[in-house]
Amino acid sequence: MNKKLLMAAAVGAVMSSSMQAVTIPGRPIYSLADSSRVFDLDEVLVVSQPKEQFRLRQQPLSSNMFSVREMQSLNVRDLRELSAYVPSLAMPNYGSRYTSSIYVRGIGSRVNSPAVGIYVDGMPLLSKSAYNFHSYALERVDIMRGPQGTLYGQNTEGGIVRMYSRNPMNYQGTDVNLGLGSRWYRNVELTHYNKVSDRFAFSIGGFYNGQNGFFRNATTGERADRYNEGGGKLRLVFQPTSRVGINYIADYQYVRQNGFPYGVLDAETGRTASPATNRQSNYRRNIFNTALDFNYKGNGFDFNSTTSYQYLKDYMMMDIDYLPADFMHMEERQHQNAVTEELVLKGNRKGIWHWTTGAFGSYQWQKTVAPVHFDGEMDAFLGSTIRNAMYNAMVRSMAGRFTAQGMTMEQAMAMAQQMIESRGGVSMDVDLASVPGLFHTPQLNLGVFHESSFDLTDRLTATLGLRYDYSRVKLSYETSAKMTSTANVMGTEATVVLTSLLQDEMHNSYNQLLPKLGLSYRIDDSGSNVYTTVSKGYRAGGFNFQMFSDILQTELNRNSSQRGDYDIPHTEQDYDNIRHTISYDPETSWNYEAGTHLNLFDNSVQLDLAAYYMQVHNQQLSVMAGNYGFGRMMVNAGRARSCGIEASLRGQAFDDHLSWSACYGFTHAVFKDYTDSLSEQGALKEVSYEDNKIPFVPQHTFAASADYRIDIAESGLRAVTIGANVSGRGKIYWDEANTYCQKFYAVAGAHADADFGAVVLSLWGRNLTNTRYNTFAVNSAATGRSYEFAQRGNPVQFGVDVRMHF
Known part of the structure; x- marks a missing residue:
């Protein structure tokens, strides 16, 4: 040795x-130990925590932690797939890398403000469009549930995810990961870790990942979910003295993919057809995230500064009627630049008082260009709608004169129709131009925070925290619409051009106090404890610029009876109405939670159990824009309630040869005050959704896994590991009215690994039962007829991975 x-x-x-x-x-x-034991990953996989005073399972919160080996065992490749093994959490794998919806404990949405924050090596990701990325070269992932606003601020109402890269000071060598699977799945990852001296180390790596996809577009013949992505990562670690540490990270990723493979859903049977759009939706994205972390260990305190710059530039094209018909499609280009700065002081002296205080600031510039294109069949649909309205008005007017002369209504209607047709009838041709859109949405966020923990006794600890959070959101927009209609009315032809220009600037500011109170009682010397906590969560408000095409089309339709060219005027009152329509308020919640972290059976089993109750005010919901049913928007429900339980178990057996884990989450999330206005036969009707389940939130989340290692005495093959896993979710309602849903489903996977020391060969399978289920569904009336669309979950897949270290 x-x-x-x-x-x-x-x-x-x-x-x-x-x-x-x-x-x-x-x-x-x-x-091999004398008895099986399961270890606290927070002790084994030590990472710097600039804010928390205690290890994760000693804090008064519900959490899960995953090491790189556990993620390899579960065969998860990014956060979406890992979320299946976390209770009460859902990050569905649908759409594209653009879509990063996370739902936890009954809250979450598809657009705008996220409910869960993501930190990568201490850097907070500001853009929700950057949440969904390829994960590699990781050491561990922490998932903390419940509001984390005191230490982490807005948009962490449901919790946070912390991801940590491997530290080249502690881990050296070269890792090569190769993967190949059905559907032409391929993956290459290469990372080198080098400790140059006791003061300096670095890691550098890159990846390529791709797949031909599972679903074929029945109209175009293309693979509807094919993708290719690649990128590189650099980390520098400099420790000039025992007190000073400097970390620099830079991560670039590019993805190009076909996306949004939605097919028509039969709501009664739950069966989803293949995608069949006449245009293949696609998405491209560049992201570059870089951060500099400086820490200093003083006498009585630790100081930490994290400065980051984040860049995102992407392009999306979506066929938003989701049908072979050529109604409409949209494009969206986002260009984002953001900077963040966080300063933290944390006490490091032993005693009864443990404290953390700090300040946070961020500024995000964002320009979005989002034109909506109306195609031939939309022109025909609008022309037919206007023609029928005009024709029926003429028939009623002429029939009124005939009835005054003594005819019955039936005779008068027939006479009017005959007269109109004999004189050439009525026809209408409509040419609806594309709706351009330019939107600037800068955002400022500032926060100051403090948290103190007091050891009231040698076993009882009280935690008090408070944060002041200020945010300012601004919207500057310019968009317009133009409709040319040519009417032929009983031989007389006339062309009318309707135009509408909207241009304005607006802003909103929000202030929040985010308190936290927790009590934790240590049961024994093994670390087992019980806790209770009360905390406030907060999601920022903002503006819905996604729905301007709907607003403009409503205006054009309302003015379609004009008999001459007309430029629709806008008063200050009109702009006030638009401001009211497109803005949404912050969402706030109070979370009441009790739980325990137990080390059982001589540390061979860890049990984490939590029960929670959440009161949510102004709940933010992602819905389709009301009049035409295209363009997603955020609205506020009045009040909602969410309660549930979360349980996680992990353990070792048979002298650590068997590793196993299981988790379960139950979520009961309902509206308590939410009234919507729906159009029914041309009139608005109020509908109450009180006591309805909140959509997109799984009521049950379940997962289990087990790995058994067989040691081999031969010098070449060291061990063989056989493992299996299963995860399930449901019931999931897809709309506020709870009219259709995804029933509970489960998918199973397995793997077999051969460990040769420097090389590990792994055979794996996913969804081995080929379970058919939907990951997402939505109702759309963009074509004038209401349809349900859904995306199917991925079917069975097999593959092989080779992991090498040298």
Whole structure:
């Protein structure tokens, strides 16, 4: 045994005498203990926490933590897939990398403000469009549920996800991951970790990932979900002294994919047809995130500064009628630049008082160009609608004169129709131009926070926290619409051009106090504890610029009876109405939670259990724009309630040869005060959704996995591991009226690994039962007829991965 191995063994012994593990550069090896034990990953996978004073399972909150080995065992490749193994959490795999919806504990939405924050190596990701990215070279992932606003601010109402890259100071060598699977899945990842000296280390890596896709567009013949993506990552670690540490990270990723493979859904049977749009929707995105982290260990305090720059530029084209018909499609180009700065002071002295205080600021520039194109069949549809309205008005007017002369209404209507047709009838041709849109939406966020924990006794700890959060959102827009209609009325032809220009600027500011109170009681010396906590969560308000095409089309339709060219005027009152229509308020919630973190059976089993009750005010919901049913918008429901339980178990058995885990979440999320106005036969009708389930939120989330390792005495093959996993979700309602849903479903996977030391060969399978289910569904009336559309979950898939370290 060389000197490095002896030193690593000594460090492992100091960290945990029960663990009986050694760490050589690049690869942990665990020796067989006398009895099976499961270890606190927060002790084994140590990462810097600039804010928290205690390890994750010692804090008064519900959480899960995953190591890189656990993620490999579960065969998860990004956060969407990992979310299936977290109770009460859903990040569905649908649409494209653009769509990053996260639902937790009954809250969440598809657009605008997220309910869950994501931190990568201490850097907060500001853009929801950057949440969905390829994950690689990770050390661990933490998922914390419940409002985290005191320490992390707005848009963490449902929790946060913290992702940590491997630290080249602690891990050296070169990792190569190769993957190949059915549907021409292919994956290449290469990362090199180098500790140049005791003061400086770096890692550099890159990846390529692609797949031909599972679904074929029945109209175009293309693969509707084919994708290719690649990128690179750099990390520099500099520790000039024992007190000073500097970390620099830079991550670039590019993706190009066909997306949004939605097919017509039969709501009664739950069966979804293949996508069949006449245009193949697609998405392209460039993201570049970089951050500089500086930390200093002083006498009595730790100081941490994190400065980041985030860049996103993307393009999306979506066929938004989702049909073979050529009604409409839209484009969207986002260009975002953002900077963040966070300063944190944390006490580091032992005693009864533990404290953290800090300040946060961010500014985000965003320009969005989002034209909506109305195609031939939309022109025909609008022309027919206007023609029929004009024709019926003429028939009623002429029939009124005939009835005054003594005819019955039936005779008068027939006479009027005959007279109109004999004189050439009525026809209408409409040419609806594309609706351009230019939107600037800068956002400012500032926050100051403090959290203190007091050891009231040697077992009881109280936590008090408060944050002041200020945000300012602004919208500057310019958009217009033009409709040319040519009417032929009983031989007389006339052309009318309707135009509408909307141009304005507006802003809103919001202030919030985000308090937190928690109590934690340590049951025994093994770390088991019980806790209770009360905290406030907050999601920022903003503006719905996605729905301007709907507003403009409503205006044109309302003025379609004009007999000459007409430029629709707009008064200050009109703009006030638009401001009211497109703005949505912040969502706030109070979360009441009690739970426990238990180490059972001589630390062979860990149990985490939580029960919560949430009161939500101004709940933000993503719905289709009301009049025409295209263009998503955010609205506020009045009040909602959510309650549930979350349980996670993980353990070891048979001298650590068997590793297993299981989790379950139950969520009861309902509206308590939400009234909407729906159009019924041309008139608005109020509909109450009180006590209806909140859409897109799974009522049940369940997952389980087990891995059994067989040690091999041969020098070449060290061990064989066989594993299986299952995850399930449901029931999931797709609309506020709860008219259609996805029933509970489960998908199963398995893997078999052969460990040759420097090389691990893994055979895997996903959705082995080929379960048919939907990950997303929506109602749309963009064509004048109401349809339900859905995206199917991926069917069965097999593959092989090769992981190498040298």
